[in-house]
Structures are given as C-alpha cells and as structure tokens.
Amino acid sequence: MSIFSSILNKIFPHDHPANTGSGAAAGAAASPTAAPGSASAPAGTPATPSTTAAGNSQPPVTPMPTVDVEAVLAKMQESSGEKLNWRTSIVDLLKLLGLDSSLAARKELASELHYTGSTEDSAAMNMWLHKQVMQKLAENGGKVPDDLKS
Template sequence: MSIFSKIKDAIFGHKATPAPADRPQIPAGMDGSTAPAPTPTVDAGPVDVEQVLKEMSAAKGNPDLNYQSSIVDLMKLLGLDSSLDHRQQLADELGYTGDKDGSAEMNIWLHKEVMRQLAANGGNVPASMLG
C-alpha cells in the first residue's frame, strides 16, 4: 500500500457495516427463518478533513503537533512513520521533482500536495491547508 493511501485511509476511514443486531430483518419465509436485510449503501458526502484531524488530535490528548502545515506532524498524528525515507517515498509517489533531502521546501510541498490529493479524492480541505 502506498504511503498516500495510508494517509487517505487514516483520514477517510472505512465505511462501517452495521452489526447484525442493528440490521432490519426480512419477514419470516415459509421455513420460518429470518434473514438480515441487505445493507444499504450510504454516501456520506465529502470527508471534512480539518474536522477529522481535529478529532484525532483531541482523541490523542491534543499533542503539540502542527498538522495544519507540517507533513511530519501530520504523519505523526495519523500514526505513520514520518522518517525521511518515508517522506522521500511519498515525494516519489506524488511526483516531487526537487531534491529529496528533507528540506523545508520538500516538506512544505509534500503537505500541500497531500492536501490537494485529499481534496481531489473527495475530501473537503480548507483553503488554509491547501496553501
């Protein structure tokens, strides 16, 4: 799985399927059995990226992370490896063409590009994070 996919999955999450007890039952058939109704597909709309990140930060006790503009802090908040090696891999995935030396320029570009990609994949990203 790509590093961007891990970032996206951590923010967008996975659609939960209701537990069997929460599913409506189809009326009894001729044999007297019941079966769970098909699970409806619900389109919850765009994911509010800023809200999700705020909730994750709060759940972790509001760690002092500048995830709004730092790729390193964003990855830490999401529980991902933020090492230079992983950021270089992310840079390759996203098409960064500059020096992959961990410079501020690379890291700023990575954060902005991750936010642009999240927006392109259905995320609602505030303009302040798109840079």
C-alpha cells in the first residue's frame, strides 16, 4: 500500500470512495444498472448503441461524500495528547496519523506524488509535500480549508 493510500485510510471512512478504489468499485457498481437497460430491448431485437442508449438511462451522478479533513485531524490531535503542528508540517501530520515520518518515507511519498525538486532539500520537499497532500485530500472528497492547501 502506498503512503498516500495509508493517509487516505487514516482520514476517510473505510467505505468512502477514496478508500474503495474508484476503478474496481465503480465498475462493480455500474454493472447491475447496465444489465436491466440492455435487457429491456424486445426479444430478437439486436442491441445497437441507439436501442441500448434509449433503454438505458444514465443513473444520476451521486456526489462524492465530503469528509471534513480539518475536523477529523483536530479530533485526532485531541485524542493523541501530543502537541503536533499538523497544519503546516508533513512530519507532524504523518506522526498524527501514526505513519512513518522518516526522511526515507517522505522521499517515497514525494516520489508517489511526482515531486520534481531535489529530495536533498528536505525543507522545500516537506513544504511541497504538505501542500500536495492537502490538495490530494481535497481532490478525493476531503473538505480542506484553503489556507491548508496553499
């Protein structure tokens, strides 16, 4: 499991689309709705794109459930008893989540998130990582305040 996947697992509920994998879960969910529409064509009528489309209306798009990332992390900090600056520090964020915060782990996370700067400049990398993680959390259905994304 990637480090970013571990971050998602710690913040989002286990049944949230960000944790269930959009590819496999979406494909499994789409199959049952597609079958009845294609079976609605009269027997003996070949299924063509026009008859399949006419008999199979698209299900309404359900918005991804939003998770208040700031509230989840604040609650985790209250429970931890540690004073961690997770709002600006990737090291403290990883510690809060109970994940490896070592330089090697942060370099691995930087690679996962396609960091193009020098991993030898850990201060610059850490600032970039924190912003990227917050941005990616927002892209995956997290409600993240703007000040945490920039």
